[in-house]
Amino acid sequence: MADDPIALFDSWYAEAKTAELNDPNAMALATADAAGRPSVRMVLLKGHGADGFVFYTNREGxxxxxxxxxPAAALLFHWKSLRRQVRIEGPVTLATDAQSDAYFASRGRDSQLGAWASDQSRPLDSRATFETRFAEVTARFEGGGVPRPPFWGxxxxxxxxxxxxxxxxxxxxxxxxFIRDDNGNGWNEGLLFP
Structure with missing residues (x-):
C-alpha cells in the first residue's frame, strides 16, 4: 500500500469536480466546544494540500x-455520485492574513458585502434587519473596493x-x-473493517 493520502484525495477530488452536480467542494465541518458538545455544519473547501485543508468564515461565529x-476539527466529504467519502481529522490553525485577504478579494462583491452585514450565528429578529444592514454596507462601500472585515478569515x-x-x-x-507518523513527515497506512 504506502500511498500518499493527499495525492489520493487530489485524484478523488478531481473526479468529484466532474461527477458531482453541486458543490463538490462541500464538506461537513465538525467542531466541539469547551464542554465537548459537538456541532457540525457544511462549509466549502477553498484550498488544500500537504499543508492542510482551508475554509473561510466569520471568526466571531x-x-x-x-x-x-x-482547536481541532473533523471534515467529511461525501460524493454520492461516486459512492465515496473522505474523512479528515486534525488540529486547526488560522490562515495567514495574506491568504485571507487573497481569498476575500476573489469573492463576488455581494458575498464580500454579506460578510460585513452578517453577525454570523447570532440571533436575528427578522430578515428585514439583515436586508437593511446589507443595504447600509452596500452604500458604505459604493464606488470602491470592499476590504476584508477584521473578523473574517x-x-x-x-x-x-x-x-x-x-x-x-x-x-x-x-x-x-492513513495516520500521520510521530515525526509528522510520513503516513502509516492500514485498512479498517467496513
Whole structure:
C-alpha cells in the first residue's frame, strides 16, 4: 500500500469536480466546544494540500468560538455520485492574513458585502434587519473596493488522520486509513473493517 493520502484525495477530488452536480467542494465541518458538545455544519473547501485543508468564515461565529477553545476539527466529504467519502481529522490553525485577504478579494462583491452585514450565528429578529444592514454596507462601500472585515478569515485543518471510504456491493466497503507518523513527515497506512 504506502500511498500518499493527499495525492489520493487530489485524484478523488478531481473526479468529484466532474461527477458531482453541486458543490463538490462541500464538506461537513465538525467542531466541539469547551464542554465537548459537538456541532457540525457544511462549509466549502477553498484550498488544500500537504499543508492542510482551508475554509473561510466569520471568526466571531459559533464554529470560530469552538475552534478558539478546542482547536481541532473533523471534515467529511461525501460524493454520492461516486459512492465515496473522505474523512479528515486534525488540529486547526488560522490562515495567514495574506491568504485571507487573497481569498476575500476573489469573492463576488455581494458575498464580500454579506460578510460585513452578517453577525454570523447570532440571533436575528427578522430578515428585514439583515436586508437593511446589507443595504447600509452596500452604500458604505459604493464606488470602491470592499476590504476584508477584521473578523473574517480562514482556518487550516492539518490532517493527522485521513480515511478514504469506497462503497462496495453488499456493504463490503473498502476503508483505507492513513495516520500521520510521530515525526509528522510520513503516513502509516492500514485498512479498517467496513
Amino acid at each position: 459559533r464554529k470560530a468560538a469552538d475552534l478558539a477553545v478546542n 480562514g482556518y487550516v485543518v492539518m490532517p493527522q488522520r485521513i480515511e478514504l471510504w469506497q462503497d462496495r456491493a453488499h456493504r463490503l466497503h473498502e476503508r483505507r486509513v
